[in-house]
Each structure stands twice: as structure tokens, then as C-alpha cells.
Amino acid sequence: MDYKDFTHEPSEVREPLAAYGKSIFSIEEYLEMERAADWKHEYYQGEIFAMAGAGNNHNLIFRNLFGDLAYRTKGRPCRPLGSDMRVHIPENTLFTYPDISIFCGDIKMRDKDDDNATRPAALIEILSPATRRYDRGEKFKLYRDIPTLKEYILVDSEAIGIEAFRLNERLQWELQEYKDPASILEIHTADYSISLPEIYEGTYLYA
Secondary structure, eight states: OOOGGGSSOOSSSSOBOOBTTBSOOOHHHHHHHHHHOSSOEEEETTEEEEOOOOOHHHHHHHHHHHHHHHHHTTTSSEEEEOTTSEEEOTTTOOEEOOSEEEEESSOEEGGGOSSEEEOOSEEEEEEOTTTHHHHHTHHHHHHTTOTTOOEEEEEESSSSOEEEEEEOTTSOEEEEEEOSTTOEEEEGGGTEEEEHHHHSTTSTTOO
């Protein structure tokens, strides 16, 4: 099978890909294609979507946040994985690559494989112009189908600002916003906190 359609950087996000004369794919077809691809793709209900690339601010924010989070949660029951870990939501079929996923206890994998993790406790997405609307809207709706999810955190890469959605005792999602540059972001799931200056260090937003 020729995988050429899956080996180029996407110019747009959330546009279904048509490859090999097909528009609907099985999960196993998607996973086979993804193993040969140079670029990441999402899968949802038979359709495959190219994921947008990351800019410099996005990469710096990821480095700052993931690096500190991984170091400070070492040896604890909840620990982060980066954007190379594909997350699967069996409840709605989504396969995707969150920027940061936090798992507590043993990491559960789909069908005992090593490529598709399930049941994260918290997810973090770094917003970009191409993904902002999707991450805030439809993607969050799909993420809410994860029965173990307790926190969803959105980090803006174009302005200093963070939105933290947390599931309360009434099983309702509450929003806490961090806009003050002196704020401290708390990730309750990991018993972790970090200042916004540390998150945005090195970006043009926090010179």
C-alpha cells in the first residue's frame, strides 16, 4: 500500500483526508497508516484528520511546562506523557495526540498494545491559531467522554492566559482562568503548581 498521502505536513487542520479512494476507514486501517506516517493524524468515527504543526511559542511552552512537570512528579502516582503518546477514547472512537496527558496509577492501553493509551486523569492542550476553536469546543466535548478525566487545561500560545476546566463534586465542569502574569497554575490531579512566568519563559510574550 502506498502511504504518500500520510507523509506530508498538513496545511490545514480538521479537514478530513481522502486517501486511496476512500473517505471512511476502519480503526485498524487508520492505525496501520499512522505507523507509516511522518505526520500525526486524528481518527474519529471513520474519518482521518491531519493535525496542525506547532510554532516556536508552542514548543517553548511545551518544553517549560512538560519538563518541569515530569521532573517534579517523578516517583509520584500521577505522571505526564508528551505529545508522542496517542490517546484513544473507546466511548466515541477518537484517537488523538494531546500535548500533555497525565495518567494516575498504571497506564491502561487499548487492547494491551503499547501505542494507544486510555483513561488519562488530566489533559493539557497548547492553543494555536489553527486549533484554538477545535480545542475549546468539539475536542473538549469529546474529551468529556473519558470517565477518568478530572482536568482539562488550555494554555494560550499567543497571549498570556490559561483556562483550567475541572470536574467538581457535582460532576460539573468549572472554569478557572489565569490571566495575571504573576498567577500560579495549579494542576490538582498531579498535586503540582507552576507560575505563569515559568510556563512562558523564553517566548516573546514574556521576554
